Amino acid sequence: MIEIQNVRKSFGELEVLKGIDLTVQRGEVVTVIGGSGSGKSTLLTCINGLEAIDSGKILIDGIEVHARSTDLNKLRRKVGIVFQQWNAFPHLTVLENVTLAPRKVLGMPRADAAKIAEKQLRHVGLGDKLTTYPSRLSGGQQQRMAIARALAMSPDYMLFDEVTSALDPQLVGEVLETLKMLAEEGMTMICVTHEMGFARDVSDRVAFFHQGILAEIGAPDQIFVDPQHPETRKFLAAVR
Amino acid sequence: MFDTALTVNDLIFLARGAGMTIIVTAISVVIGTLLGILFGVIRVQLGPILAAPLTFVLDIFRSVPLLIQLVLGNAFIGMVLQLQISGFTVACIVLSLYTSAYCAEIVRGGIDAVPEITRRAARSLGLTWGQDMRYIVLPLATRVALPSWIGLALGVMKDSALVYVVQVTELLKSTQILITRLQEPLFLLLICGAFYFIISFPLARFGGYLEKRWSND
Numbered sequence: 001m002i003e004i005q006n007v008r009k010s011f012g013e014l015e016v017l018k019g020i021d022l023t024v025q026r027g028e029v030v031t032v033i034g035g036s037g038s039g040k041s042t043l044l045t046c047i048n049g050l051e052a053i054d055s056g057k058i059l060i061d062g063i064e065v066h067a068r069s070t071d072l073n074k075l076r077r078k079v080g081i082v083f084q085q086w087n088a089f090p091h092l093t094v095l096e097n098v099t100l101a102p103r104k105v106l107g108m109p110r111a112d113a114a115k116i117a118e119k120q121l122r123h124v125g126l127g128d129k130l131t132t133y134p135s136r137l138s139g140g141q142q143q144r145m146a147i148a149r150a151l152a153m154s155p156d157y158m159l160f161d162e163v164t165s166a167l168d169p170q171l172v173g174e175v176l177e178t179l180k181m182l183a184e185e186g187m188t189m190i191c192v193t194h195e196m197g198f199a200r201d202v203s204d205r206v207a208f209f210h211q212g213i214l215a216e217i218g219a220p221d222q223i224f225v226d227p228q229h230p231e232t233r234k235f236l237a238a239v240r
Numbered sequence: 241m242f243d244t245a246l247t248v249n250d251l252i253f254l255a256r257g258a259g260m261t262i263i264v265t266a267i268s269v270v271i272g273t274l275l276g277i278l279f280g281v282i283r284v285q286l287g288p289i290l291a292a293p294l295t296f297v298l299d300i301f302r303s304v305p306l307l308i309q310l311v312l313g314n315a316f317i318g319m320v321l322q323l324q325i326s327g328f329t330v331a332c333i334v335l336s337l338y339t340s341a342y343c344a345e346i347v348r349g350g351i352d353a354v355p356e357i358t359r360r361a362a363r364s365l366g367l368t369w370g371q372d373m374r375y376i377v378l379p380l381a382t383r384v385a386l387p388s389w390i391g392l393a394l395g396v397m398k399d400s401a402l403v404y405v406v407q408v409t410e411l412l413k414s415t416q417i418l419i420t421r422l423q424e425p426l427f428l429l430l431i432c433g434a435f436y437f438i439i440s441f442p443l444a445r446f447g448g449y450l451e452k453r454w455s456n457d
Contacts, residue, residue, distance in 0.1 A: 050360050073366045081364045086357040091379045091454070100375060101365035146361070153365060 007056035016042045018212040029183045031199040032192045034209030040192040044159045048079045080150025081159040085166040087146035088134035095130040098149045120148040140171030160191040208232045257414025258435045265397040268335035276343020301341035314406045331403035346388045350381030390447035
């Protein structure tokens with residue numbers, strides 16, 4: 001379970017998270033929508049401790065992410081994250097990209113790590129690209145590789161930060177399909193996205209962020225059909 | 241066509257000088273690069289304000305002419321520190337520091353060229369800071385920094401001609417000795433230049449080879 005309790009975060013003068021409360025249960029898929037600068041992406045990087053928070057608490061399975069005593073490197077094994085772009089390690093082949101963390105972080109022998117990596121890469125449809133370098137992959141393939149790389153660490157939670165936003169339109173579908181597949185397999189996921197169709201189809205709940213505040217959260221049908229908050233209505237009207 | 245007094249023994253004398261140039265350069269480039277990586281990483285980690293004292297010292301090594309550094313360094317080690325060490329050692333120390341000052345800047349540029357998100361991706365997989373540096377940042381930074389580093393190494397090789405001021409007889413000094421004796425400056429400088437070229441060429445080619453190989457990634 002991921003528990004976010006009254007989290008505040010500022011960059012200099014700008015407060016990007018103004019007291020966020022959100023709990024994500026195991027197996028749940030929560031998508032986060034909202035305009036740019038609403039704090040959605042910052043929240044994800046705070047969840048796995050890549051960003052510090054100013055106040056509040058984030059707990060992952062009861063462990064406080066930002067506590068001094070927390071071993072972040074260990075905690076991060078539970079929580080995979082995929083970013084919008086620049087995910088790939090360009091000097092490593094696809095297989096090496098995926099085996100690096102299992103080998104170096106989990107201390108797995110090369111052959112075992114390769115077995116897991118191959119399985120995950122096949123899972124995302126890249127079984128024939130093992131020895132390819134990322135620069136030879138399309139943007140969509142690079143994103144799928146990043147997903148396989150995160151999955152190779154057998155995380156309990158996956159965070160997706162606008163993973164299709166930097167892609168050419170024709171490549172968006174293949175990445176969303178991969179995310180859908182994960183959701184169907186029961187992975188606990190928080191997806192920041194601008195793909196409203198995806199949010200509607202896949203989510204258990206949809207959260208709408210507005211200027212650093214979680215303005216509204218609810219089942220997709222409620223959010224998309226009967227939004228309560230005036231900003232949610234305005235946002236949905238604008239993106240439709 | 242020519243009528244020269246140059247003997248085989250003289251050529252061997254020049255080759256010995258070239259050997260000294262190679263040794264001084266190799267030691268200084270290796271030590272200077274290791275120190276440069278250390279200083280470059282420290283600069284990036286500490287940020288501009290905390291690293292200011294280090295940056296200031298490195299700026300001194302980059303802006304004061306090497307000849308002056310060698311003479312003052314030699315005097316400092318001998319008179320202030322009261323150490324009795326050879327001119328060769330002084331030359332290696334000063335040239336290493338000089339190299340490290342330039343190398344730190346190259347390393348800093350290389351590290352800065354690695355996208356922040358790529359580093360975050362590495363850390364998010366549970367890699368420690370050290371593992372991120374070793375497996376992601378330094379290999380990527382090396383690719384960016386290589387052309388500048390090759391330029392630095394070749395530059396240090398040519399600058400090493402100045403170590404004659406601390407009584408090290410390297411290639412150019414050997415040539416000057418022969419010029420004084422044989423009075424054939426143009427011919428001898430031509431041979432000396434050829435020696436420098438022969439030393440530099442493999443390094444420059446090796447750099448070109450690595451760049452080409454890495455560009456396939």
